[in-house]
Amino acid sequence: MKTAKIKNSTRELEMGKIVCVGRNYAEHAKELGNEVPEFPLIFLKPVSALISSGKNIIHPDFSDDMHHEVELVLLLDKTVKNASLQEAEDAIAGYAVGLDMTLRDIQNELKKKGHPWTIAKCFDTSAVISPFMLKSEYKLKGNERIVLEVNGEERQNSTLDKMIFSPAEIVKYISSKLTLESGDLIYTGTPEGVGKVVKGDKLKAYIENVGELTTQVV
Ligand code: MG
Numbered sequence: 177m178k179t180a181k182i183k184n185s186t187r188e189l190e191m192g193k194i195v196c197v198g199r200n201y202a203e204h205a206k207e208l209g210n211e212v213p214e215f216p217l218i219f220l221k222p223v224s225a226l227i228s229s230g231k232n233i234i235h236p237d238f239s240d241d242m243h244h245e246v247e248l249v250l251l252l253d254k255t256v257k258n259a260s261l262q263e264a265e266d267a268i269a270g271y272a273v274g275l276d277m278t279l280r281d282i283q284n285e286l287k288k289k290g291h292p293w294t295i296a297k298c299f300d301t302s303a304v305i306s307p308f309m310l311k312s313e314y315k316l317k318g319n320e321r322i323v324l325e326v327n328g329e330e331r332q333n334s335t336l337d338k339m340i341f342s343p344a345e346i347v348k349y350i351s352s353k354l355t356l357e358s359g360d361l362i363y364t365g366t367p368e369g370v371g372k373v374v375k376g377d378k379l380k381a382y383i384e385n386v387g388e389l390t391t392q393v394v
Contacts, residue, residue, distance in 0.1 A: 181308065191226065193223065194220060196219050196363040198213075199212065199340075201338050201366065201367040203367065203368035219293055221302060226361075231391060232393070238279075244381075245275060245277070245366035250268050250270075252267050252359070254269075261344050267356065268343055269311060270310040270311050274381075274389070322367060324380070326378070327378055346362060375394055379393070
């Protein structure tokens, strides 16, 4: 059982499934040569892939091109199915900063063959998460800065208002396709600037007023 760490709270919430959104920033879709989608592009990660800030990312030996993707992560604390926009907003309990680590070489091979992205996205330690900030403690304005540094050098730097689909729009859309439950996490997509990391690299990610995480690739 993995539980969500929540800032200034002793509440323990068991984490459920992890739903991820792809291509939610136009500049990132462009840098990988992808179209901007009409609907959120979604895929899953298993909860076994999740590690908290301070733990190491273990580089799989079957890839030579692991990429960092810094993302806003939503924590749900309600069951929602076919939610309205307001119900979707109400189901979001809090926010964190996360890393959706991706094996880009494997993903490109899978994409070419039309196969699912599972091996590129679901490996152990591929989902890094900071402690959660409850919405009751901080209400997201939308223009917060989202940043990723590798060995002290800035690689990704954008703002949350560049997202194509907002958090509530994402929850509404996903809930129209599958039930979302309390403890589920949603990784909402990465801005431009994704790139390769190698063993020994130290990563720091943060979203202004929301949270910060640190990790190392080993
Ligand atoms: Mg991603």
